[in-house]
Amino acid sequence: MKLAVIGAGWAGLAAALSLQDRGAHVTVFEAAPLPGGRARGVDDIHMGNIDNGQHLMLGAYTETIKLIESLHPGQNIDQRLVREPLHLESADGTFRLHAPRLPAPFNTLVALLFTKGLPTSDRVLALRMMVSCRLGGWQARPGETAARLLSRYQQSTLLSRKLWSPLCLAALNTPLDSSCAQLFLNVLRDSLDAHREASDLLIPRLDLTELWPAAASRALTMRYRHLVRKVQAKPTHVEIDGEVFDGCVVATPPYAAARILFDQAEVTASVMRASADMRTPEQESEISLFRMLGAFNYRAIATLTLELESDWRLPRSMMMLDENHSRGHVGQWVFNRIGHNKQITVVISDSSDFLKQDRARFVSDIASQVREQTARHPQCKAPMPDVRYQRLIVEKRATFDATPDLARPANRSPWPRITLAGDWTDTGYPAVLEGAVRSGRSAAAVLLRQLGSSSARE
Ligand SMILES: Cc1cc2nc3c(=O)[nH]c(=O)nc-3n(C[C@H](O)[C@H](O)[C@H](O)COP(=O)(O)OP(=O)(O)OC[C@H]3O[C@@H](n4cnc5c(N)ncnc54)[C@H](O)[C@@H]3O)c2cc1C
The missing domain is CATH 3.90.660.10 (Polyamine Oxidase; Chain A, domain 2)
Structure with a gap:
């Protein structure tokens, strides 16, 4: 089976490796001259290999860790990542939260209870919120922001400023008052309420391309500096800038996916042509995806x-x-x-x-x-x-922008031969590396399943 992946970020590479592992011939199209996307190494003339952005990973990034290990057999993961127990400390030493090596969730509960730099009343409030969220199955209210969640649990201004706001910004890159409480709770659940190592902090020892995208790209057929302009879905194949493949994973950011999958004029015409109740289900799902892709900020x-x-x-x-x-x-x-x-x-x-x-x-x-x-x-x-x-x-x-009520597309697209991957798909996480890797693997699995059933039909 001849398949393509568009985009060599962490999602695209994870998808391509999954497809290749299951016997497909995979070609990866990437607009840049190197792999890694938004998490990549940069060659600086004075400082050598640095990163485009400092990235922190968590012990909860299980799929990413598995992927790195599988690409470097025989090597201990500690040679690629520094692993430390959860420890948050201010640069001036006045605030400190440290998770002892206890089974979860006691490690994080003890960490909160003994946080330095917060009055006892705040530590108790933080603890109470964690316990209540755990008992409530880590469910936020529909449309709730993280700020509203914190006020529902009476977290003080100091507690928000010292602990919750930095954590929310680090995880969601969105301030408390506009960020999605459910995504914030999902991150807390999977890092603080999972196995003990899930809350560990992992810092790459190598630049982000060398960490694993370089090894992945050596195992794959890469087409660098190819900015894909058009993907067309046909009943028996897909065409990528005119080249024929059996199917493909689109693993670009949403704005690029919208450009290559849709002809703006055609979408507008089809919206104008038929009122909502006269559109076919296929038209409806194409319009819905087009709108979702355009709604990201x-x-x-x-x-x-x-x-x-x-x-x-x-x-x-x-x-x-x-x-x-x-x-x-x-x-x-x-x-x-x-x-x-x-x-x-x-x-x-x-x-x-x-x-x-x-x-x-x-x-x-x-x-x-x-x-x-x-x-x-x-x-x-x-x-x-x-x-x-x-x-x-x-x-x-x-x-x-990880706001409440943001509708995120699934891996399935309206076209059986095309699936979608990227940190922006409906992963349950904010825009993070683990979400990108999981979405890539899942988009590959969905594509193979759909191609299997479509070839059975043909
Ligand atoms: C500065 C910074 C700091 C971050 N910090 C963290 C952190 O600490 N922890 C964490 O977990 N996450 C962090 N993130 C988020 C993380 O980097 C992303 O979630 C992840 O890299 C997204 O991967 P992706 O594959 O979904 O998308 P991308 O990396 O954007 O990959 C998409 C790829 O598609 C290519 N492309 C686009 N259009 C086309 C086209 N038409 N044809 C061919 N190729 C195309 C792009 O060049 C790109 O390589 C950070 C991000 C940044 C930028």
Whole structure:
């Protein structure tokens, strides 16, 4: 069977490997000159291999971990990822939440109960919310935002600011007052209420392309620098820019999927032609997918990689930063770059509003934010050295806006020979790596199932 995958991000590569494992001949079309999509390595002239964006993974990313292991047989996963128990600590040391090595959910409950930097009343409130959510099956109310969920459980402003807001922004890249409570609860459920290791923090030791997309692409037939313009579904095959395949997985972002799957003029004509009750079910589902793809909004993430004049390490691999927008202190997380003792990265989530500012000022304010806050940490051995090189990478459409009531398409499309993959499909997760990998595997399985049944029919 001759199949194609469009897009070599984590979803597309996961789909392509699944299809190939089941005996298909797979060609991957990718517009860029390398694999990885929104999670890829970048070659910096001064700093060597850095990433387009600092990525954090969780022990709950089971499918991703399995995929990395399967591509590197005989190698311990610890050679590719640093694994640490859940530990959230502010750069100045005033806030700390640490999960002891206890069976779940006691590890996270103890972590909450002994959080440093929160009054006892707040720790009890946080604990009570976790227990109630667990008893309620981690169900939010329909259309509820994370902010409303927190107010329903009477979480204080301090608790929201110190704990829930940074966690929500890190997981959903959407602020509390507009983010989907159900997606937030799904992340809490699968990381804090699963097996003990699910809440572990995993930080890549290698750049994101080397982590596994490079090995995946060596095992596949890749067509780089091919921006697919048109996919046409026919009863017996699909045509990708005129080339014939038995079927394909479209694993591009939604805006690109809309462009290559639909002719805007045709969709408009078919909407105009028939009133809703006169449309065929096929027309109806095409229009519905077209609308869903167009309904996504996006949020930016900026990552600032700093190379310092001399070796310097944060007291922990990853620390939280306090924000003060009036001083340009807009970073939320700072990371040691593993294996590069002079390099750190700062993450600025939901960064669209800050990007209109002067870049040089933006960077120097963030460097001051890290320097000032770490200087107050009791275990910080020396002040942060001067910055030698810096690289600010802004991904303008880093994630979709994870609002309540956002309708996300399934892997199935209106055409049996085409399935959809990507972190934006209906994975139950926000836009995260594990969602991308799971959707890729699932889109591959759905495609094979549908092709099996369609060839049986022919
Ligand atoms: C800065 C940043 C930080 C992040 N941090 C985290 C984190 O800490 N933890 C986490 O879990 N997730 C994080 N994410 C989210 C994570 O990166 C994404 O969920 C994941 O990479 C999405 O993978 P994907 O395959 O669905 O999409 P993409 O990676 O977008 O892949 C789509 C691919 O399709 C290609 N393409 C598009 N149009 C065409 C076309 N017409 N023809 C051919 N190819 C095409 C693109 O070039 C791209 O390679 C972060 C994202 C960013 C940007």
